[in-house]
Amino acid sequence: MNKLLVICGPTATGKTNLGVQIAKKFNGEIISADSRQVYIGMDIGTGKDINENVELSIKNQELGVENQNLTIGFREKEGIPIWLIDIVEPDYVFNVGEYARLGKMIINYLWSKNKLPIIVGGTGLYIKALTQVLPNIYIPPNADLRKKLELMTVAELQVELKKSNNDWFTHLNISDKKNPRRLIRAIEIVSWKKNVMLNSFQHLNIYKSSFQTDQGILKSIRQAQDDNLTIGLTAPLNDLFRRIDARVEARVKAGIIAEITTLLKNGFGWDLASMSGLGYKEWQEYFKALSVKRIAFSENEELIQKIVATWKKDEYDYAKRQLTWFKKEKHIQWFDTSQNGFENVVVQLVGEWYTKVKQG
RNA sequence: AGGGCCAUGAUGCAACGGUAGCAUGAGGGUCUCCAAAACCCUUCAUUCAGGUUCAAAUCCUGAUGGCCCUG
Numbered sequence: 001m002n003k004l005l006v007i008c009g010p011t012a013t014g015k016t017n018l019g020v021q022i023a024k025k026f027n028g029e030i031i032s033a034d035s036r037q038v039y040i041g042m043d044i045g046t047g048k049d050i051n052e053n054v055e056l057s058i059k060n061q062e063l064g065v066e067n068q069n070l071t072i073g074f075r076e077k078e079g080i081p082i083w084l085i086d087i088v089e090p091d092y093v094f095n096v097g098e099y100a101r102l103g104k105m106i107i108n109y110l111w112s113k114n115k116l117p118i119i120v121g122g123t124g125l126y127i128k129a130l131t132q133v134l135p136n137i138y139i140p141p142n143a144d145l146r147k148k149l150e151l152m153t154v155a156e157l158q159v160e161l162k163k164s165n166n167d168w169f170t171h172l173n174i175s176d177k178k179n180p181r182r183l184i185r186a187i188e189i190v191s192w193k194k195n196v197m198l199n200s201f202q203h204l205n206i207y208k209s210s211f212q213t214d215q216g217i218l219k220s221i222r223q224a225q226d227d228n229l230t231i232g233l234t235a236p237l238n239d240l241f242r243r244i245d246a247r248v249e250a251r252v253k254a255g256i257i258a259e260i261t262t263l264l265k266n267g268f269g270w271d272l273a274s275m276s277g278l279g280y281k282e283w284q285e286y287f288k289a290l291s292v293k294r295i296a297f298s299e300n301e302e303l304i305q306k307i308v309a310t311w312k313k314d315e316y317d318y319a320k321r322q323l324t325w326f327k328k329e330k331h332i333q334w335f336d337t338s339q340n341g342f343e344n345v346v347v348q349l350v351g352e353w354y355t356k357v358k359q360g
Numbered sequence: 361a362g363g364g365c366c367a368u369g370a371u372g373c374a375a376c377g378g379u380a381g382c383a384u385g386a387g388g389g390u391c392u393c394c395a396a397a398a399c400c401c402u403u404c405a406u407u408c409a410g411g412u413u414c415a416a417a418u419c420c421u422g423a424u425g426g427c428c429c430u431g
Contacts, residue, residue, distance in 0.1 A: 034396085094393095095393040097392095098393085124391090125391075125395050128392080129392080141393065173400085175389075179400075180399080182398075278396035281396090315396085321389095322396090324389065
């Protein structure tokens with residue numbers, strides 16, 4: 001019986017800790033659903049919660065991954081494997097499609113070994129991509145087309161999309177209709193589909209194979225969907241913010257500045273998607289100031305304090321956005337982590353669910 | 361107690377005498393490929409009292425508050 005457990009929720013609620021605890025009890029392994037922790041060498045800023053002394057255990061061959069740019073395997077925490085961390089270099093343009101393909105392979109692999117896959121993370125779209133069928137995410141990007149479209153204004157993009165598929169445009173919500181990134185993606189999808197119809201069977205085959213794997217796995221997921229369990233961890237906002245404060249401060253002490261220094265030295269620039277994420281982009285100001293002139297110690301301290309404050313605020317905003325996303329998901333069973341002993345309740349719930357599945 | 365400058369949302373700014381706008385903040389939301397991203401929506405203001413004018417944030421007078429120069 002193939003089952004999936006999901007642990008989601010905003011940042012700083014202790015998802016990984018709980019995941020590890022449950023994995024130990026129920027023969028599980030963790031699959032990280034975190035869009036930033038996939039980058040190698042970005043550990044402190046993304047808050048990777050792993051045993052640093054244990055190297056990545058690489059499983060490319062076992063899983064049959066051909067892409068040379070992807071390193072697929074697991075890190076671990078307290079002996080529990082955590083998959084989908086440290087997959088690519090920071091200058092690799094990673095995306096949900098690739099994540100879903102890899103994640104589903106791993107789910108299959110774990111099932112074949114009679115393990116319980118536990119998806120743990122805060123990236124809502126990534127979780128959705130593993131637990132549902134989203135065919136469009138496998139349609140590859142078209143660099144040439146994007147280059148052209150990126151020069152256009154929102155109004156021009158709207159016209160372009162209406163021209164190629166008016167229904168598609170009509171069905172977009174009001175926010176996406178004004179979002180250049182989404183408009184470009186929509187045009188790209190429509191054009192890809194037209195192309196495939198017209199000529200290129202090669203593309204179609206790549207797409208089909210991804211999609212079929214997807215459906216194959218999803219069939220198993222669907223069969224037991226009623227038994228799927230999604231745990232959501234949260235806390236009152238003030239509580240959450242205080243935990244975020246502590247986490248951010250710990251990361252500064254752990255050496256975020258040194259980590260970024262190394263990344264920059266290795267040639268990874270501020271324009272990369274990876275470097276423009278939370279925990280990194282805030283520091284650009286600091287490094288710019290350093291490169292322009294030598295700054296005095298007190299001035300330095302002042303700047304760091306200012307950046308830390310911005311970082312905290314950005315984390316608050318992020319947590320709120322995550323809550324907005326997860327609020328819509330009706331099947332989540334929520335737990336308030338500020339309540340003492342909530343772990344026991346969760347573990348008991350998982351236990352009941354797990355044994356029921358085992359017998360059923 | 362002489363002279364000059366200024367007064368606009370929570371903050372920083374803008375508006376030839378003619379629809380009070382922008383950025384930031386705050387709150388809410390969207391999302392099937394950059395998702396720790398990108399985008400959308402909402403919220404809040406002309407210091408006060410008079411005057412001129414069809415019309416005043418804008419011009420005039422006074423009050424109050426702030427900043428600067430000179431004793």
